[in-house]
Amino acid sequence: xxxxxxxxxxxxxxxxxxxxxxxxxxxxxxxxxxxxxxxxxxxxxxxxxxxxxxxxxxxxxxxxxxxxxxxxxxxxxxxxxxxxxxxxxxxxxxxxxxxxxxxxxxxxxxxxxxxxx
Amino acid sequence: xxxxxxxxxxxxxxxxxxxxxxxxxxxxxxxxxxxxxxxxxxxxxxxxxxxxxxxxxxxxxxxxxxxxxxxxxxxxxxxxxxxxxxxxxxxxxxxxxxxxxxxxxxxxxxxxx
Numbered sequence: 001x002x003x004x005x006x007x008x009x010x011x012x013x014x015x016x017x018x019x020x021x022x023x024x025x026x027x028x029x030x031x032x033x034x035x036x037x038x039x040x041x042x043x044x045x046x047x048x049x050x051x052x053x054x055x056x057x058x059x060x061x062x063x064x065x066x067x068x069x070x071x072x073x074x075x076x077x078x079x080x081x082x083x084x085x086x087x088x089x090x091x092x093x094x095x096x097x098x099x100x101x102x103x104x105x106x107x108x109x110x111x112x113x114x115x116x117x
Numbered sequence: 118x119x120x121x122x123x124x125x126x127x128x129x130x131x132x133x134x135x136x137x138x139x140x141x142x143x144x145x146x147x148x149x150x151x152x153x154x155x156x157x158x159x160x161x162x163x164x165x166x167x168x169x170x171x172x173x174x175x176x177x178x179x180x181x182x183x184x185x186x187x188x189x190x191x192x193x194x195x196x197x198x199x200x201x202x203x204x205x206x207x208x209x210x211x212x213x214x215x216x217x218x219x220x221x222x223x224x225x226x227x228x229x230x
Contacts, residue, residue: 043224046221050216095216105152105215105219109159
């Protein structure tokens with residue numbers, strides 16, 4: 001079974017600064033996907049960024065980028081120029097692919113990020 | 118484009134009752150997954166439906182069941198409610214295999230008293 005570990009329960013950073021959230025995972029699979037989701041107080045989980053394991057290039061979405069280290073099974077999220085709207089719970093998630101159909105998302109325990117004005 | 122719609126937003130039930138939650142996926146999405154979120158256990162996968170068939174199931178007791186209709190709308194049912202079933206239930210939809218990521222609804226907050 002896959003496990004996802006987020007070792008930072010809470011983090012806070014000043015507005016406009018850069019912050020990095022850590023995520024490690026454990027799997028014997030070779031073909032999988034990794035995601036970062038944010039969950040603001042509105043409760044809706046919002047996809048921030050995704051990474052395909054077979055792609056070595058790190059994914060980037062505007063101010064959000066990842067550092068994907070496949071051998072180390074590490075998948076950290078960097079938020080640049082942080083904004084007040086980035087305040088949320090951030091979840092790292094793992095998904096392997098079955099031959100047919102969707103595999104479930106396995107989530108970490110989350111990191112509560114607070115952006116300080 | 119409408120997002121994933123879950124109804125109701127809040128629900129209070131008594132121990133022993135049963136409850137049905139509804140999820141309407143994004144138009145064109147045929148896969149619907151359900152997750153339970155609690156402070157103690159975090160986010161846990163319940164089940165996934167595709168074209169009216171359950172394709173994957175998590176490790177939950179048989180009191181938790183679901184179904185999907187021909188228009189891809191899905192319902193989950195919990196029978197004989199227990200206090201521990203109090204949670205946020207999230208629904209997520211995807212076009213097929215979820216490789217582009219899932220789109221989640223805002224959830225149904227169920228409180229069992």
